[in-house]
Amino acid sequence: MKKVRISNTPITTEAELSTLAGIGGGALSSFTGIVRDDGGVTAIELEHYPSMTEACLSRVIEAATARWSLLGAVVTHRVGIVPVGDPVVVVGAASLHRAEALEATAFLIDRLKTDAPFWKREHYADGTAKWVEAKLSDDTRSERWA
Amino acid sequence: MKKVRISNTPITTEAELSTLAGIGGGALSSFTGIVRDDGGVTAIELEHYPSMTEACLSRVIEAATARWSLLGAVVTHRVGIVPVGDPVVVVGAASLHRAEALEATAFLIDRLKTDAPFWKREHYADGTAKWVEAKLSDDTRSERWA
Amino acid sequence: MKLVYFASVREAIGLSSEDRDIPYGARTVGDFVVWLRGQSQGHAVALDDLSRLRFALDQNMVTADALLVDGEELAIFPPVTGG
Amino acid sequence: MKLVYFASVREAIGLSSEDRDIPYGARTVGDFVVWLRGQSQGHAVALDDLSRLRFALDQNMVTADALLVDGEELAIFPPVTGG
Numbered sequence: 376m377k378k379v380r381i382s383n384t385p386i387t388t389e390a391e392l393s394t395l396a397g398i399g400g401g402a403l404s405s406f407t408g409i410v411r412d413d414g415g416v417t418a419i420e421l422e423h424y425p426s427m428t429e430a431c432l433s434r435v436i437e438a439a440t441a442r443w444s445l446l447g448a449v450v451t452h453r454v455g456i457v458p459v460g461d462p463v464v465v466v467g468a469a470s471l472h473r474a475e476a477l478e479a480t481a482f483l484i485d486r487l488k489t490d491a492p493f494w495k496r497e498h499y500a501d502g503t504a505k506w507v508e509a510k511l512s513d514d515t516r517s518e519r520w521a
Numbered sequence: 522m523k524k525v526r527i528s529n530t531p532i533t534t535e536a537e538l539s540t541l542a543g544i545g546g547g548a549l550s551s552f553t554g555i556v557r558d559d560g561g562v563t564a565i566e567l568e569h570y571p572s573m574t575e576a577c578l579s580r581v582i583e584a585a586t587a588r589w590s591l592l593g594a595v596v597t598h599r600v601g602i603v604p605v606g607d608p609v610v611v612v613g614a615a616s617l618h619r620a621e622a623l624e625a626t627a628f629l630i631d632r633l634k635t636d637a638p639f640w641k642r643e644h645y646a647d648g649t650a651k652w653v654e655a656k657l658s659d660d661t662r663s664e665r666w667a
Numbered sequence: 668m669k670l671v672y673f674a675s676v677r678e679a680i681g682l683s684s685e686d687r688d689i690p691y692g693a694r695t696v697g698d699f700v701v702w703l704r705g706q707s708q709g710h711a712v713a714l715d716d717l718s719r720l721r722f723a724l725d726q727n728m729v730t731a732d733a734l735l736v737d738g739e740e741l742a743i744f745p746p747v748t749g750g
Numbered sequence: 751m752k753l754v755y756f757a758s759v760r761e762a763i764g765l766s767s768e769d770r771d772i773p774y775g776a777r778t779v780g781d782f783v784v785w786l787r788g789q790s791q792g793h794a795v796a797l798d799d800l801s802r803l804r805f806a807l808d809q810n811m812v813t814a815d816a817l818l819v820d821g822e823e824l825a826i827f828p829p830v831t832g833g
Contacts, residue, residue: 388542388549389535396534397606401557403534404550406623408750411547421749422674424742427726452749460543464750473630473833474662477552481623484750492723492742493749494674506675509746516620554833567832568757570825573809598832610833619750630833638806638825639832640757652758655829 376447376469377440379432381423383455391451391465398469400446404476405467406484410459416497418458420504424492428452431491439468439482443475450483452493482520489517522593522615523586525578527569529601537597537611544615546592550622551613552630556605562643564604566650570638574598577637585614585628589621596629598639628666635663668735670703672713673744676720679713689735696722696741697731714743721746751818753786755796756827759803762796772818779805779824780814797826804829 376398380391388407395403410419432450439448446469453463466487468479495507522544526537534553542549556565578596585594592615599609612633614625641653671684690702697717704711714720722729723742735741754767770789776782780800787794797803805812806825818824 387535388538388551389533392534396553396555399558399606401555401559403553403555404626405534406619407542407549408619409542409547409549411617412545413547422677423749424671424673424723424726424744426740427723427742430726460545471557473552473554477623477627477630480550484619484623488750489747490728491749492673492744492747494745495748496674506745507748509748513750568760569832570754570756570806570809570827572823573806573825576809634833635830636811637832638756638827638830640828641831642757652828653831655831 377433377436378449379429379436380449380451381428382451382453386451386453386462386465388462388465391449392467395447395449395467395469398446400469400471400476402470402473402476403467404473404480405465406480407462408464408484409462410457412459413497415499415501416459417500418456418498419463419507420456420496420498421452421454421463422494422496423454427492432487435483435486435490438486439479442482443468443470443479445470445475445479448479448483450487452487452491454493456498485513485516485520488513523579523582524595525575525582526595526597527574528597528599532597532599532608532611534608534611537595538613541593541595541613541615544592546615546617546622548616548619548622549613550619550626551611552626553608554610554630555608556603558605559643561645561647562605563646564602564644565609565653566602566642566644567598567600567609568640568642569598569600573638578633581629581632581636584632585625588628589614589616589625591616591621591625594625594629596633598633598637600639602644631659631662631666634659668738669740671740671742673742675745676713676743680707680709694734695731696724696729696733696735699735699741700731700743719745751821752823754823754825756825758828759796759826763790763792777817778814779807779812779816779818782818782824783814783826802828
């Protein structure tokens with residue numbers, strides 16, 4: 376079971392993981408990225424490259440399933456305006472034993488951060504907005520899977 | 522926020538993680554162990570050492586929060602009879618950035634497996650039952666955090 | 668060729684996309700982008716530093732030295748920041 | 751001293767717990783466990799192989815060479831299998 380979803384409406388960890396949870400594996404691991412109230416941020420806005428995004432995320436999932444023995448993997452990403460406290464991204468992996476699910480989860484989010492065409496803009500209480508700068512640490516984490 | 526819970530009634534990933542999800546961190550990671558239909562297993566039965574269990578799990582959480590900068594961590598473990606498909610254990614960690622939550626989640630479940638006084642018995646469709654043997658691979662995974 | 672822009676590049680140029688013929692002599696993505704700088708003040712600002720830009724040719728990430736041959740859509744954007 | 755048994759050890763001995771005086775000369779957990787083997791056929795089977803047993807003295811995991819002094823509760827069980 377491999378599932379990629381781009382959503383312009385609110386997402387929840389449990390809804391995105393529900394299929395994985397019932398897949399029959401002993402191990403289910405997940406990561407949820409949540410909008411943080413970082414220095415007055417009220418929301419983030421996510422732009423993406425529609426004709427490319429889904430294929431990129433599918434390639435990340437394919438790479439994970441090629442690398443680990445997984446029963447399933449999901450990646451769901453919000454686009455549009457996401458208020459503080461709401462999930463931006465949910466990734467999850469199911470496997471028979473825990474090592475595979477845990478490692479694949481870290482891989483999915485690390486690779487998504489560097490490979491998928493999303494851009495974040497932070498909105499502040501005073502009405503201003505600022506594009507988020509890419510972090511070198513994300514490249515480093517993504518490259519350790521190479 | 523550090524929470525340990527031993528439950529003799531069904532648990533769900535989402536309920537155990539709900540506090541962590543609202544804690545204000547940008548990163549929430551979790552692992553759920555689910556009873557697997559492994560060669561005719563219908564349920565597992567979990568015995569534990571009540572006067573010791575909670576303290577052991579608290580020490581595992583303390584070790585995680587000493588090692589990583591976490592906003593919160595939870596460990597919930599079922600005891601009693603748990604049917605195939607139901608969660609046995611849920612661990613989760615919240616942090617500002619993803620590396621900490623992801624690593625702490627792996628640490629929590631790896632250490633729980635070797636340090637906490639739980640014993641599993643598999644029940645089969647034919648009415649027989651068998652104690653699960655400890656796995657050397659669990660020791661190996663736990664020791665890599667030493 | 669169809670050019671598509673995202674995030675800060677889109678904002679600086681003031682366009683989501685535009686159609687441009689590949690200029691004479693431009694063989695690589697980088698050649699094309701350097702030429703685009705001359706098209707407006709916005710292009711000049713947005714495309715000033717190749718090292719801070721990323722490119723996708725027909726929806727595949729490429730580097731500035733990728734050949735343009737047969738490409739139909741070139742996307743130009745800052746490093747991605749999803750997740 | 752209170753002895754508590756879990757899982758396959760509990761089943762083989764047929765008791766969840768019992769009170770036993772520490773026998774003369776037993777200084778360590780291992781000494782006590784070796785002596786316990788003589789108490790019944792169940793004890794003999796359950797406690798046959800020290801290397802396959804784990805111990806907790808007053809709810810702290812210890813090895814067989816831990817001293818019994820001042821301990822109030824000794825738990826004997828197989829390697830844990832939770833999670």
